[in-house]
Amino acid sequence: MKNPIPTAFAGLEHLATAVLLLDGESQVLYANPAAEILFAVSSHQMEGFSLAQVFPNAGILLTAVENALAANSPFREHEFPITTVRQNTLVVTCTATPVDFNPVRLVLEFQQMDQQLRIAREERMLIQQQANAELLRNLAHEIRNPLGGLRGAAQLLEHELPQASLREYTQVIIKEADRLQLLMDRLLVPHRAPKYEPTNIHEVLERVRSLLLAESPQGISIRRDYDTSLPDLIGDREKLIQAVLNIARNAVQAMEGKGELILRTRAERQVTLAKKRYRVAIKLQIIDNGPGIPPDIHDRIFYPLVSGRAEGSGLGLTLAQTFITQHHGMIECESRPGHTCFTILLPLESTAYTTKQVPL
Template structure:
């Protein structure tokens, strides 16, 4: 058999965005198109003559599919696979195998986007839960000695010698004020776990309008907040105050990031509501979900923090507490929803999905 990579009849495969490999009857790769090289993170030279199942630590299932196709048991085999690779992330793919004559197979690998999304949501939920436990434990550990430090500073201030009172009081006041500042921070860290979840009927457009009025009151000129609502979205059960806080935290961050454009007069935030159908949230399938977007035309989130924006104490703004998005994520998860973000210069889009009745 000639090398497929050198045969003009296979040149069209190079143009496909889908990963395609040609495999002989012995399971060895004869050809892989550029999309397959990118997916597998291996060059054509590395792939050629390599047994396809041996590229994965769990290649037996793929080998069985190839054997069935060669035996012409099925015209075209399709199966969801999670292909494990040593030291790298597994590949979640939809694998199609079809026989090309009696001695050659065409193997097509397409990333399983839905499975990737589910895995990403699961990682976010696990990370969020770990963050919450860490914050709660750390906050309690900090909170306990703070009162003692502040009390000791107050007692020390009472014992200061009169002739050095003003001079030394400056230091005791620093201790007291910093202890108060830390106490405020600890209270904010613990706030999501203390506040009760008050459930009632929620109209998401009332939430958006409340936030819109608050933001425009703070930024009355230079900023346009555009409404793009789907009036058919039904009311749902939720905590309205928490959801106002979620949308307000995100919209306020957007307004802060838009300061330079506000000065120019062309800053814009879009509040968009839609209905999403057949949505999986935290491994649960819902027929309907609220699809809320908060979009701004600001500079975008810095790449170095883009993957960590929901972590506590991570902020892209000087002087920011880094708690607003953490709080937003906590409240959204308490409503069984998810929050996502896509950002590039000129467009940042926060997407909130919440189940609807």
């Protein structure tokens, strides 16, 4: 650092709130450890750079800081987006306090709001998922027994019918009963306990990719964008494959024969999942450039029997969410015409993984 920081700010390194100290020219003098974690950039890298270099495209913040310095007046901006040098977009609430501790002129405090909103949304999803799972389990058990009786009666009737042409109708009953039986079996599959073992997420994705290539039309391209330095996670390989396949298959079907699917992996730091904080998690993204999810079902896509396709069962995303939740992870979705992104977060217990620093 070019100038020593006054002792009045010595306690900032112990705060959980991200704090930046600026001089009168909006240059960063100091970033505390919480800021390093939030912005994924070291204090050493930020020091001496202007706020505009640290936060590209943060016009609201830059204007507010300039006004605060000029008027020597504090401000507070609620829930606005900023883009970091790593191209991560965060929703934050920022408080600026002018001070007179040369060379420090402004103290910026950042609270990450999107994380709080995500945690609240995750809690609601977990409650809804538990209710859905209980409903489906009860429904499946109630239907299976009479369904077996219906199929058996149709088989007996088939043997009694004198004309072969009439047996066509009993075959319809038997086939539809079998289809419903298969559906009930799928509803009960998630309740098998996962078989946890070291699993490479890229082996999971390569298996999904090979399955999709075998069944997808020629006009669909599947691009890989992997962070191959990610360590193994502890998980059930088959359930992870099924979860990713359900999402990716929906994407391919939505593109109707032409488009691009991207399978991307990254590390995500300081993630809270199911009320537990993890130092690092795997962020897996499944991105397509199809028409997007219909707005009328966007908020219900993880509900059972909800589908945007007439021929869809509406169980693929429900099962995917169940499998990911069994791994203490979560699924998020953002969608608009031309861009749909499903993000899966899976916690890593290992703390050995570190990302390379990105120079400013």
